[in-house]
Amino acid sequence: MFRGILFTILWASGAVSVKFGLLSSPPLTMGTIRFLLAGSLILLYVYLFRKGKYPLPQKREWKPLFLLGFFNTSMYLGCGFWALQTVSSGFFNLVVVVNPLLVALLSSIFTKRFIQKKEWLGMIVSAIGLIIATLPLLENSHSSLSGIFLLMIGMVSMAIGSVYFQKAKLQLPSLVINAWQVLFGGLILIVPSMVLEMGKPIVFDKNLIIYMLWSVLGVSIFAMVLWFYLLNQDAVKANIWLFLTPIAGYVLSFMLLGEEITKFDVIATLFVFTGLYLTGNLRLNISPRHRLEKKLGS
Template sequence: MGFKGLMLGLLFTVLYASGAVAMKFGLQSAPPLTLATMRFIIAGILLLIYIYVLQRGKYRMPNKREFWILFWLGLLNTSLFLGLGLIALQTISSSIFNLFVPVNALLYALLAFLFLGQKIRLKEWGGIVISFTGLFIASYPSLVGSHATNGGILLLAVAIMSMAIGSLIYKKMDLQLPSIVINTWQVVFGGLILVIPALLLEAGQPIKMDMNVIGYLLWSVFALSIFNLSLWFYLLKKDAITANNWLLLNPVAGYILGAILLGEPITQLSVIGAVLVLFGLYLSGNFSIKPTKPSVS
């Protein structure tokens, strides 16, 4: 890996982890579902303009079957994952949120074992057990120190499970669409689905269009939904295994950003738990440190 690849990988990791921190700032001035709805609708409109206006003729519209699949992916990967995640962030730290995200890979492996007949080796089972043990150890100090609630942890677990189910559907259905088209319609459907629950559950709740909300929307739409997504596709094209490694280093960056920007504590148990999660991911094969040949494309 060259210096450019290292810098881009570190940039991706920091930006990805910053999402939960940005959410915490936004939640100071607006309710969670409203924030999520605004983010996805703005990002969805911009992405639609890009792929169907600025890039006219390059990307085709999905067919009826593909639209139906994209609806479910939007519900699971966008509406439920980030909608419930934002609600959970009202009562948990951003560090815990970032620690839970990589475990999606392990949940996906379990679902693939149950529904797709994918085999799981003994070493992979060990990695799964170690990672979930690490999650419990890392979450315990937050629960005791009032930096998380049982309800928040449960909502976050459901959010991660919904993302794993979405990954399973994506794998099984094998959509023949470019990644940017899939992501665009996931975001569009995710935002549209959230409109009704946001209106029903958060009508009348105060919204302050201050720098917390404006900063969250600018950061989440442009830095995360557009720039960092493009960077992710670039890293995948260069080397998929290395790209996955950067994604799984998200908890480390999450703890550092949470401590610096939000004053969230980093306890000894939190560090031990994070190390166990990463070690479990490595054992299960979801985190490879073997060198890989760079792509020639």
């Protein structure tokens, strides 16, 4: 549970940091620099500073790594960055709830995973909570249709990437997988960023520097390592933690941007935690039997 909460906070901080970065750079260019830098740093650590500990991918593993970079980095984050130029943060938070539902559907189709009734119920309850929190923001938002479409493409892409990762069963450490998929994602974005953002200025000021440092170290590296760990446990349950992203985002926005947390946010939080509890992700106590098993196994 701790890893899920930590991932949620780090992942939510990514959207806040993007807002700072967009003040100084076009979205795809900003993303390309971030992914290339993050991927290179992780590979430098893995294959130079920890030489001999981590294996190189085998021939059959390059294709899955490339596809993960395409789905989880280039498409999901690339579309998200581009959409945030014209889509309100409130609507962005609402669209996040689509991802766990898409993963559940795709998992039932492609991996034959049986989705339990309690998981469906928990996701629906969580989705209701996020709608309660987000609808007041939507009433005053100025989201564009193109931005909405891009967000949907990004969410579908991440859902595909999540299911594909589980199905691919890569025999590589999560750190190695993350390094290559982030690097491939940056390489894939080079051409689109050059074509779509040619002539747009980049200002290397404190906003861009803060964004790069936090997004590379906190989000692209540490959060993604946590993400792959959670996916290895269960792709559907891992994505359910994304339901908490808007709630964590509200708190971070309050702390960093001074935005007010309303009663709708509080009510939504109760719904979200109830949903997580129903799915089995959130356990308020440990049974005596589990405590005994844990003690014997330690």
